[in-house]
Amino acid sequence: MFDTTIAGSLPKPAWLAETGKLWPKWLPAGDELASAKLDATLLWIKLQEDAGLSVIGDGEMSRQHFVHGFLERVAGIDFEHKVEVGIRNDRYKAMVPQVVAPLSLTGRVHEKEARFLRAHTGRRIKFTLPGPMTIVDTVADRHYGDRVQMAFAFAELLNQEARALQADGVDVIQFDEPAFNVYMDDAATWGVQALERAAQGLTCTTAVHICYGYGIQANVDWKKTLGEEWRQYERVFPALAKSSIGQVSLECYHSHVPADLMALLEGKDVMVGVIDVASDEIETPEQVAGTIENALRFVPRQRLIACTNCGLAPMRREVAEAKLRALAAGAKLAG
Ligand code: ZN
Numbered sequence: 001m002f003d004t005t006i007a008g009s010l011p012k013p014a015w016l017a018e019t020g021k022l023w024p025k026w027l028p029a030g031d032e033l034a035s036a037k038l039d040a041t042l043l044w045i046k047l048q049e050d051a052g053l054s055v056i057g058d059g060e061m062s063r064q065h066f067v068h069g070f071l072e073r074v075a076g077i078d079f080e081h082k083v084e085v086g087i088r089n090d091r092y093k094a095m096v097p098q099v100v101a102p103l104s105l106t107g108r109v110h111e112k113e114a115r116f117l118r119a120h121t122g123r124r125i126k127f128t129l130p131g132p133m134t135i136v137d138t139v140a141d142r143h144y145g146d147r148v149q150m151a152f153a154f155a156e157l158l159n160q161e162a163r164a165l166q167a168d169g170v171d172v173i174q175f176d177e178p179a180f181n182v183y184m185d186d187a188a189t190w191g192v193q194a195l196e197r198a199a200q201g202l203t204c205t206t207a208v209h210i211c212y213g214y215g216i217q218a219n220v221d222w223k224k225t226l227g228e229e230w231r232q233y234e235r236v237f238p239a240l241a242k243s244s245i246g247q248v249s250l251e252c253y254h255s256h257v258p259a260d261l262m263a264l265l266e267g268k269d270v271m272v273g274v275i276d277v278a279s280d281e282i283e284t285p286e287q288v289a290g291t292i293e294n295a296l297r298f299v300p301r302q303r304l305i306a307c308t309n310c311g312l313a314p315m316r317r318e319v320a321e322a323k324l325r326a327l328a329a330g331a332k333l334a335g
Helices: 030-051 111-120 132-136 147-167 184-198 217-224 233-241 259-265 285-295 317-334
Strands: 074-087 092-105 124-130 172-176 205-209 247-250 269-275 304-308
Touching (some): 030 317, 092 147, 124 147, 132 184, 147 172, 184 233, 233 247, 233 259, 259 269, 269 317, 285 304
Parallel strands (some): 124 172, 172 205
């Protein structure tokens, strides 16, 4: 049987936050918000278990966005004066906070939701953090003046939180690095080095998720410019194969990624994306099994994990639920 898991995010219930958005506003406030986040986490733990997934996440119910959720506990960042910048090589504009002073953690970032997740499922759990390069690409720098230096500063903080998450009982710590598919040369050099710094000393399973982004229009349009074959992974996979990171999550279904690029990840567990996050059409178990079988030409059976292409955050909840069921059913069929 193949392990099954999600890339990270899931849709927030309509009583928790605005739906259909990447940076949704919270609806409750104060203590009510704090308990609503955990209620939503519990709901998605149950739905993932019922769907039949073997590695469970918190669905990122406690953070507004996968990068900025971490930054909220980092001193040296000015959240009051956000500025608009073009991110992912100017693919789209985002309002981002500014780094204005040396970075440090003000305390634990995800202790509450990680312990909550541990307490409420008997299955293995995965927790996601943004990767250093992607963080650097999602803030404005008014202090360091050097992307590499700033990435390593963030990597140290990520490492502190990752070690604490491991102590909370997290089985898999995954760093999300969509920026690796945008700055391929930098990713293959200092990107992977900063990632390894973030994972330094961890004895739990470590993972990196590299994708072509959420199913938002800017990403859909960008993908149309990438041509017939998407070979972005080709630069970074050999560097990852040599790294200390244990698992690599990649896009597969409905992408134009040549399947043979997975062979570059020799020695790594491969989380194969079998669920398209840019379409509301629900995959059939046969389609999911077909994607797995295709990947098995390049990934050893014991190293394959079935996963989603990316997070499901901006999708409708009922679509996401159906896709989780398809993921588990398809993996079972292929197993
Ligand atoms: Zn992604």
